[in-house]
Amino acid sequence: MTDIQRAIEVLESLVGFDTTSRNSNLPLIDWVEGYLDRCGVTYERIPDQAGVKANIWATIGPADKPGYILSGHSDVVPVDGQSWASDPFRLSRRDGRLYGRGATDMKGFVACCLAAVPDIKARRLARPIHLAISYDEEVGCIGVQDIIARIKRSAVQPAGCFVGEPSLMAVVVGHKSKRSTRVTVHGRTVHSSLAPHGVNAVEYAARLICKIRDISERLAREGARDPLYDVPFTTGHTGTVNGGIALNVVPGICTFEFEFRAIGDDDANALTEEVIAYGRDTLEPAMKAVAPEAGITFEGRSGFPGLDTPADEGVVALAKRLMGTNACSKVAYGTEAGRFSAAGIPSVVIGPGSIDQAHKADEFIAESEVAKCVDFIDRLVAQCAAG
Numbered sequence: 001m002t003d004i005q006r007a008i009e010v011l012e013s014l015v016g017f018d019t020t021s022r023n024s025n026l027p028l029i030d031w032v033e034g035y036l037d038r039c040g041v042t043y044e045r046i047p048d049q050a051g052v053k054a055n056i057w058a059t060i061g062p063a064d065k066p067g068y069i070l071s072g073h074s075d076v077v078p079v080d081g082q083s084w085a086s087d088p089f090r091l092s093r094r095d096g097r098l099y100g101r102g103a104t105d106m107k108g109f110v111a112c113c114l115a116a117v118p119d120i121k122a123r124r125l126a127r128p129i130h131l132a133i134s135y136d137e138e139v140g141c142i143g144v145q146d147i148i149a150r151i152k153r154s155a156v157q158p159a160g161c162f163v164g165e166p167s168l169m170a171v172v173v174g175h176k177s178k179r180s181t182r183v184t185v186h187g188r189t190v191h192s193s194l195a196p197h198g199v200n201a202v203e204y205a206a207r208l209i210c211k212i213r214d215i216s217e218r219l220a221r222e223g224a225r226d227p228l229y230d231v232p233f234t235t236g237h238t239g240t241v242n243g244g245i246a247l248n249v250v251p252g253i254c255t256f257e258f259e260f261r262a263i264g265d266d267d268a269n270a271l272t273e274e275v276i277a278y279g280r281d282t283l284e285p286a287m288k289a290v291a292p293e294a295g296i297t298f299e300g301r302s303g304f305p306g307l308d309t310p311a312d313e314g315v316v317a318l319a320k321r322l323m324g325t326n327a328c329s330k331v332a333y334g335t336e337a338g339r340f341s342a343a344g345i346p347s348v349v350i351g352p353g354s355i356d357q358a359h360k361a362d363e364f365i366a367e368s369e370v371a372k373c374v375d376f377i378d379r380l381v382a383q384c385a386a387g
């Protein structure tokens with residue numbers, strides 16, 4: 001049995017490291033390595049190319065058997081401009097809640113995992129438990145890709161992965177995929193009195209933006225449905241536009257950004273390609289007829305694969321059994337589970353605390369959530385001991 005107090009003490013240590021994604025996470029990684037050393041657990045540090053950040057991958061138990069991954073990220077979002085009642089990088093305990101940046105997203109889960117390590121180590125496991133602690137999740141699920149590459153080189157693949165993003169310990173089997181794109185429309189600048197001699201970059205951008213809107217309306221009207229989502233269909237939108245310098249100048253350049261967030265039945269990449277094809281086949285010929293140098297460039301920004309784990313997958317049944325529930329749900333936010341799933345590792349999201357508190361001032365996790373997660377990991381460990 002893991003002591004909740006130990007999980008809170010580990011959380012206190014983790015919150016003390018300012019691992020905002022723009023910073024190095026190595027001080028935290030050093031601390032985790034020291035902790036694992038004291039527990040007698042071997043691990044691998046998987047550094048980034050610049051050597052300023054690292055993931056940790058640890059296996060406890062028989063590495064030649066398919067086991068379960070407990071996965072969490074070490075980075076947190078900035079506190080810039082937020083007004084906190086207490087120091088965000090010092091865990092503060094008030095009214096059954098633990099306040100601090102990352103308390104719920106998601107150092108709370110990582111702390112529960114680490115607190116369980118002495119107990120996991122003391123057991124005779126029939127299946128291994130792996131710990132995956134990543135960097136740069138908050139800026140596009142980047143670090144975890146090297147952990148997955150490391151896993152793919154193993155002779156035996158894991159049976160499943162639990163990603164501990166805050167879900168109030170609900171069993172989450174899906175989230176939408178996302179693809180976002182930056183567009184630059186290059187036109188030709190002329191005085192506005194000579195408008196037909198120019199190529200108006202803002203106007204062509206507007207046509208593309210309307211195309212994105214048309215596709216989004218089509219999806220809302222007649223697209224595939226997944227009732228487990230609050231918005232049960234694929235969505236698209238344009239978030240920023242920049243163009244034009246003065247009313248009497250035909251604008252020569254316009255940039256904008258758009259995204260699609262797709263349910264499992266749709267493909268955000270295919271929808272993006274539909275926008276690109278419209279630009280290439282319909283708009284560019286008209287632009288180039290006036291000015292050969294005119295054109296449109298599309299640049300992929302961030303994105304992540306969706307999660308759509310079938311309800312009959314073993315890892316889903318296991319998570320439900322361990323939590324004593326029959327329910328599963330889908331969420332609006334993206335997680336590393338999409339990347340594990342895309343790599344062929346069946347994954348669910350299940351973690352303590354609420355996403356409502358993530359990324360905000362006075363982020364907290366309820367102590368009762370820590371207790372629920374500690375119990376969940378204890379039951380998983382017992383399951384792995386039993387075989």
Ligand SMILES: [Zn+2]
Nearest residue numbers: 073105106165
């Ligand atoms: Zn997170």
